[in-house]
Amino acid sequence: MDKFIDKLVDTRWFMKVISLILALLLFQSVYDPIKNVSNVNVPGEQDTEIIEGVPVKTYYDTDNLIVTGVPDTVSLSVKGPKNVLQPAKVQRDFEVYVDLSDAEIGTKRVPIEIRDISDKLEVTIDPAYVNVNIQEKVTKEYKIDVEFDQSLLEDGYISEAPEAEPKEIKITGAKDTIEKITYVKAAVNLKGPINETVRREAQVLVLDKDMNKLDVILEQETVDVIIPVKSLSKTVPITVIEKGSPPDHITIDSITLDVTEVKIYASQEVLDETENVRVEVDLSQITSNIELTLPVIISDGIKEVNPQTVKAEVLTNERNTDTGDGEETDENIQFSNLPIHLSGLSGQYEASLQSPTNGASITVFGEREKISQLKPADFNVFLDLANLEEGEHEVKINVKGPTEVEWKLSTETAKISIIEKESI
Secondary structure: OHHHHHHHHOOHHHHHHHHHHHHHHHHHHHOOHHHHHHHOOOOOOEEEEEEEEEEEEEEOOOOOEEEEOOOOEEEEEEEEEHHHHHHHHHHOOOEEEEEOOOOOOEEEEEEOEEEOOOOOOEEEEEOOEEEEEEEEEEEEEEEOEEEOOHHHEOOOEEEOOOEEEOOEEEEEEEHHHHOOOOEEEEEOOOOOOEOOOEEEEEEEEEEOOOOOEOOOEEOOOEEEEEEOEEEOEEEEEEEEEEEOOOOOOEEEEEEEEOOOEEEEEEOHHHHHHOOOEEEEEEHHHOOOOEEEEEEOEOOOOEEEEEOOEEEEEEEEEEOOOEOOOOOEOOEEEEEEEEOEEEEOOOOOEEEEEEEOOOOEEEEEEEOHHHHOOOOHHHOEEEEEOOOOOOEEEEEEEEEEOOOOOEEEEOOOEEEEEEEEOOOO
């Protein structure tokens, strides 16, 4: 058998057949049309990608011009070989731009261009053209008005003029836009009720006459705002109210307050209705000269009074009511809120009594039988305003009464205001 194989190998035709078979096998292993088409990424294979949100760069004279109308981003449709397209999509090492370097003021239709991208890629930009407006760049300074909802103020509180810091701001924009500026506001969003000064940061808004926001460049986007808030207040006089009667042997010479006026805080309605506040002195407890600390009594609706207490100096006089045989000869009686009449004023003026606001108070001394029959109408309390002119005056209080008794005023003088009558 071995001899037969050796003889066959030595045959020329056998070797040719073997060579042909080997050649066919080698060709089949190198060239597979189906495998080449479906599995190999050759440079010539084409694809298309959409790239969204590509930023647009604008080139122009930024020192002197303002350009509007250029979109912030565009979309690209890119077509080309996969091995070139995919890196471009991922790396985005190209630039989309609008070149207005030589453009003049006005409205123009200009192309959006792309550079630094492979020339093997076909690019379509959406939008391809835009209408741009080129205007002169203008900077002006404007005062900032602060706004807030005044209805949020708590009842009894008011706001003084709010202020922004800084008070003015520089605004830059196209000339025609700057000319439309009507309002520059710092709007403060607050929650009520407000009863104290507010300090807050607020955004600056630039608006036209129709309250539309304008496209401008601000020196700063926010400012500090101060809204001063305080209570409504009013200064009113203090009226001394005498309660009870002093002991039989004591007469009240005077009651003097260290403070005659106080400041009250309330709603405007309550302030309008309040003419005075009061302190009360219990005369039944007075046995000698004394200094009292008294609370200031306020009516309903008043939120606060300042000061809350005052000092009252009470001066007394001790009377001898004993004749020596055990019989009392003198007593006293007190009349309060006696009306004070104004007399002697020139006809060209009119006067108003400022204090005491509740009339005069007098203590009458005399024999029990005589003073027990007296009435407030037996005394005429008046001010002599003769020869007084326009202005504020302090005038002596005069009293006319029965001659068989003596009396003493709790307050010796009154304050009046004289004004000239309006001519008809």
